[in-house]
Amino acid sequence: MCLIKIVNNQLLIQPIESIISHNQFKPFIALCTGLKNTRVDTWQSPSQIDIEEDGNARITIERKRNGLRLRIRNLTQNDQGTLKCLGFDQDGKSFSNTLQIVVKATLSKSRKLRNIPSCATWSKNGTIVAGSSNGAAGNDSTALNTPGPFDIDVDGTLYIVDNGNNRIMQWKNGAMSGAQIGGFINQPREIFVSSTGNIYLTDLKPNFNDFDEMYKYDSITNSWVTIIRKLFGRPIGFYVDEDRALVYVADYRNNIIMSYDLNGAALGPVAGVESADGNDSYHLVDPSDVFVDEFSNYLYVADSVNNRIQRFKIGEKTGVTVAGVEIGCEVNIPVDVVITSNGDIYALELFKNRIMKVTNNFTPKCVCILGCPDSQSFYSPDSFQFDTNGNLYVIDSQQHTVLKFNISLDNCGM
Structure with a gap:
């Protein structure tokens, strides 16, 4: 299991064990499975991340005092699957109020909230x-x-x-x-x-x-x-x-x-x-x-x-x-x-x-x-x-x- 974060237009993919104890992430984060090595890709104005969806996935969002935390459980390590996505505002000004979930993802189907940017x-x-x-x-x-x-x-x-x-x-x-x-x-x-x-x-x-x-x-x-x-x-x-x-x-x-x-x-x-x-x-x-x-x-x-x-x-x-x-x-x-x-x-x-x-x-x-x-x-x-x-x-x-x-x-x- 790994965690993706974006800093300075870079997509960082890290093993979750190396960063699980830290609390310093930008609002552009997602969780994924099946990736074994850390790598860095450069993006221009990244606004969404693709992740794999497994039928046994359990993804939850927890509200903490300092913002929101994504948790993922019960995933099988499978490199195959249907790509879904988590989308986020590009501003990144506040972790707690700019997190956005693209409703095409299975995660979003659990709520009636639609992901519509304010600029739409x-x-x-x-x-x-x-x-x-x-x-x-x-x-x-x-x-x-x-x-x-x-x-x-x-x-x-x-x-x-x-x-x-x-x-x-x-x-x-x-x-x-x-x-x-x-x-x-x-x-x-x-x-x-x-x-x-x-x-x-x-x-x-x-x-x-x-x-x-x-x-x-x-x-x-x-x-x-x-x-x-x-x-x-x-x-x-x-x-x-x-x-x-x-x-x-x-x-x-x-x-x-x-x-x-x-x-x-x-x-x-x-x-x-x-x-x-x-x-x-x-x-x-x-x-x-x-x-x-x-x-x-x-x-x-x-x-x-x-x-x-x-x-x-x-x-x-x-x-x-x-x-x-x-x-x-x-x-x-x-x-x-x-x-x-x-x-x-x-x-x-x-x-x-x-x-x-x-x-x-x-x-x-x-x-x-x-x-x-x-x-x-x-x-x-x-x-x-x-x-x-x-x-x-x-x-x-x-x-x-x-x-x-x-x-x-x-x-x-x-």
């Missing part, structure tokens, strides 16, 4: 990848009707809540038509595809006083299996942490983020004050979405009526505003939020019909990326997602389509 931009106009090419509503396999939230798996397959047809459509990457999965659902609301490929769905009962439910898709029976029978309040966005067997639900009626286990038990609020509203660090008003950074144990909440994104450390009730007027970066009625591996925040604004990006270590800090004066306008964007390559997908519900905007790294100097 997207095409100004999108292409239709799901729904009728003329934007018309329909109920056959080539059309959608008022599509709502959607998610995307690691292979680029879309799973779309087709509201007007009360169905969930699976739309494979590059396909001209989709296929319904499971049976018909009365008022499907939100869908979540885990990194392991499990599909979760919530519905909204027609009677406001009835309990909404959460389902998991059973591919063997092609049916939806109820896993949580009593979702309190009115669930909108949710996030499933399969590693901890937990579900976090944005309950906009009760102004909280509610937690459940995957056996259906309610565990209580983890953010917000139940049945109370306010704009201080403890309260939420009509939270509409939640995203979990499972590496750092942070909850990010689209606190829509307060026009901000709040971040909560899991286990703590005090939030920090990470997007909003308070920090000089306005977001107007954010209804959907996505966090990337470098901590950048993307938020969909309801009434302005645009997507904003808030960055940690990049200028400008706040920037409109879609729905801006110089880019394609949306009639009614409902939700957005990134694929593993960083391409951006947006639901335009009034046009009954899903649009794809290709990522560009031209501004990144790569």
Whole structure:
């Protein structure tokens, strides 16, 4: 086993035994197997490293006080295999906040975080990848009707809540038509595809006083299996942490983020004050979405009526505003939020019909990326997602389509 590090544009490969006791590495590191001798190659502006992936590999990331540490176990010494890669920012300013994992690697499939550089931009106009090419509503396999939230798996397959047809459509990457999965659902609301490929769905009962439910898709029976029978309040966005067997639900009626286990038990609020509203660090008003950074144990909440994104450390009730007027970066009625591996925040604004990006270590800090004066306008964007390559997908519900905007790294100097 060996460790690779990059110093002064040099790729250094050393036996791990010789450096395991040191703690002086740049953020450009990776672990590998099957290399017996130390050697040095010169690179120009290195930004990624290829490593071998073995089926028995167990790669973990540990957060330490001084940064992050990669650990690898249970590897066989095999010179053959499929090359995967770990990618990193070129800046190298901080070990703890510039580590980036290219999601094509098996390691990244354990999390929903996408690896998107802060310098990335997207095409100004999108292409239709799901729904009728003329934007018309329909109920056959080539059309959608008022599509709502959607998610995307690691292979680029879309799973779309087709509201007007009360169905969930699976739309494979590059396909001209989709296929319904499971049976018909009365008022499907939100869908979540885990990194392991499990599909979760919530519905909204027609009677406001009835309990909404959460389902998991059973591919063997092609049916939806109820896993949580009593979702309190009115669930909108949710996030499933399969590693901890937990579900976090944005309950906009009760102004909280509610937690459940995957056996259906309610565990209580983890953010917000139940049945109370306010704009201080403890309260939420009509939270509409939640995203979990499972590496750092942070909850990010689209606190829509307060026009901000709040971040909560899991286990703590005090939030920090990470997007909003308070920090000089306005977001107007954010209804959907996505966090990337470098901590950048993307938020969909309801009434302005645009997507904003808030960055940690990049200028400008706040920037409109879609729905801006110089880019394609949306009639009614409902939700957005990134694929593993960083391409951006947006639901335009009034046009009954899903649009794809290709990522560009031209501004990144790569």
